[in-house]
Amino acid sequence: MTSPTAHLRGAHRHAPWVSLRCAGGHAASDPALWRCPDCEAPWELATSPEFDPQAIDTTTWSLWRYAAMLPAVPPITLGEGGTPLVRVAVPEGEFLAKLEFLSPTGSYKDRGTAVVVSHLRALGIEEAVEDSSGNAGASLAAYAAAAGVRARVFVPAHAGAGKKRQMAEMGAEVVEVAGGRGAAAVACRQDTGAAAYASHCWNPLFLSGQSTCAWEIWEQLGGSVPDAVVCPVGQGNLFLGLARGFATLRRAGLVAAVPRMYAVQSAACAPVAQAWRAGWPQPVAVDEGVTIAEGILTSRPVRGDEILRVLRHTGGAAVSVADDEVRAAQRHLRGAGLSVEPTSAVAVAALPLLRDQLAGAEVVVPLTGSGLKTL
Template sequence: MTSPTAHLRGVHRQAPPVGLRCADGHVTSDPALWRCPDCEAPWELAAAPEFDPRAIDSTTWSLWRYAAMLPAVPPVTLGEGGTPLVPVAVPEGEFLAKLEFLAPTGSYKDRGTAVVVSHLRAVGVEEAVEDSSGNAGASLAAYAVAAGIRARVFVPAHAGAGKKRQIAEMGAEVVEVVGGRGAAAAVCRRETRVAAYASHCWNPLFLSGQSTCAWEIWEQLGGAGPDAVVCPVGQGNLFLGLARGFAALRRAGLVAAVPRMFAVQSMACAPVAKAWRAGWPRPVAVDEGVTIAEGILTSRPVRGDELLRVLRHTGGAAVVVADEEVRAAQRHLRGAGLSVEPTSAVAVAALPLLRDQIAGAQVVVPLTGSGLKTL
C-alpha cells in the first residue's frame, strides 16, 4: 500500500493520520483512501476512546467538551455543538427538540465537519472536495476556510439556490453537476486522486462528531437518555451518530439502553423504509424522485446495513411521509417559533404515524437545518 497522502497535492503532514479499518480487517492511515480499496466498504476508526464522564471539559460548551472521547487532533472550531433542547407542542405531537439548526452554518452537519476538517488540517491536507445537496457543502466551505484548506463542492444543478450561494460566499468553488446526488458524487470522486475527499457519507470521523449530539442530550436530561429518537434519514449520519453516542453511554454504564431509534424518509426516496418493511439486511438502490426534503434524497445509503441493524436492535421502525405532510409540519413548527427547512420537518411530520409506538414516551427530535436556507 502506498504511503499516507501520497496522491494528494500540497500535503505537508503535521500530525499522525488516524488509523482506519474496514469490516474485513483491512487497515490504513492514508486520508487519500476514502473507502477500502480491497472490499469497497466504508472505513471505521481502528481505535477510539470510550466515553468517560470524568473526562468532560466542563469549561467548554461546544462539542469539544468531549475532546477526550474524540480522535486526538487540534480542533478547528466555529463554536459548533451546545445546542438547546426545548419542549415543543405542535398538532403532530409533543417532543423535545434538539435545535441543531442553530449550528454555525445552520445545520447539524457542522458537528461532523468540524472533526473531519480538524483531522485534514492536522495531517497537512491543503485541498478537499465534497459532494452535497447543500448543507454538507456549506459546512465544509466554512470549516475549510477557517482551516486554510481550499474546498470544491460538487452539487446537483437543481440544488437550492440559497445553499449554493452560501457555499460560494464562504469561498469554496461550487461545481454544478447535471443529475441527482449520485451524479454529483460520481464526478466528485474523480477528483479524489488529487484532493482529500471530505465526505460526510464515507468518513467515520464525521460520525464521531455526530455522536457528541447524543452526549449533549444525556447531559441536558440530567444524566439520562430519552425513550425514543425520531430522525430524518438520507445517508443517516445523524441517526447513526446518535445511536453510536448512546451506545457509548450504555457501555459506560450511564444509560440502561440505547433509545428506540425511528428513521423517517420521504415517500419520493425511501430505500431504508423499503428494506425495513421487506426484512432485507441492507437497502437496495431506488430512484431518487422529487421532494421538497432534498437533504435526504439518497438512493442508497453507504451504511444502510447499519441503519437497519440499529432499527431492529433498538425496537424502532422506518416510516415515510409525503411532501404535503412535511409542509404542514414545517408550518406548525413556525407557529411554535421554530423556522426549519423542509428536511428538518420530516421527522415531525412522522409523529402521527408513530403515535401508538411512542405513546407516553419521552421523545427527542433533532431539528437539523435552518429555515433561513430556503427563504
C-alpha cells in the same frame, strides 16, 4: 484579548494519525483514503476512546467539551455543538426538539465537519472536495475557510440557490452537475485531483462528531436519555452518530438502555423504509424521485445495513412521509416559533404515524437545518 477557544489549542498533542479499518479487517495504509481499496467498504476507526464523564471539559459548551473522546486532532472550531433542547407542542405531537439548525452554518453537519476538517488539516492537506445537496457543502466551505484549506463542492444543478450562495460566499468553488444527488457524487470522485475527498457519507470521523449530539442530550436530561429519538434519514449520519453515541453511554454504565431509534424518509426516496418493511438486511438502490426534502434524497445509503441493525436492536422502525405531510409539519413548527427547512420537518411529520409506538414516551427530535436557507 484571549480567544474563547484558546484553551483548546494544544489540547491534543498526539500524532494526527487515525487508524482506520474496514468491516473486512483491511487496514488503511493512508489515512486520507476515503474507502477501503480492497473491498470498497467504508472505513471505521480501528480504536476509539470509551466515554468518560470525568474527562468532559466543563470549561466549554461546544462539542469539544468531549475532546478526550474524539480522535486526537488539534480542533478547528467555530463553536459548533451546545445546541438547545426545548419542549415543543405542535398538532403532530409533543416532543423535545434538539435545535441543531442553530449550528454555525445552519445545519447539524457542522459537528461532523469540524472533526473531519480538523483531521485533514492535521495531516497537512491543503485542498478538500465534497459532493452535497447543500448543507454538507456549506459546512465544509466554512470549516475549510477557518482551517486555511481550499474547498471544492460538487452539487446537483437543481440544489437550493441559497445553499449554493452560502458555499460560494465562504470561498468554496461550486461545481454544478446535471442530474441528481448520485450524479454529483460520481462527478466529485472522478475529479478529486490531488485533493482529499472529505465525504460526510464515508468518513467515520464525521460520525464521531455526530455522536457528541447524543452526549449533549444525556447531559441536558440530567444524566439520562429519552425513550425514543425520531430522526430524518438520507445517508443516516446523524441517526448513526446518535445511535453510536448512546451506545457508548450504555457501555460506560451511565444509562441502562439506549433509546428506540426511528428513521424517517421521504416517500419519494425511501430505501431504508422499503427495506425495513420487507425485512431485508440492507437497502437496495431506488430512484431518487422528487421531494422538497432534498437533504435526504439518497438512493442507497453507504451504511444502510447498519441503519437497519440499529432499528432492530433498539426496537425502532422506519417510516416514510409525503411532501404534503412535510409541508404541514414545517408550517406547524413555524407556528411554534421554529423556522426549519423541509428536511428538518420530515421527522415531525412522521409523529402521527408513530403515535401508538410513542405513546407515553419522552421523544427527542433533532431539527437539522435552518429555514433561513430556503427563504
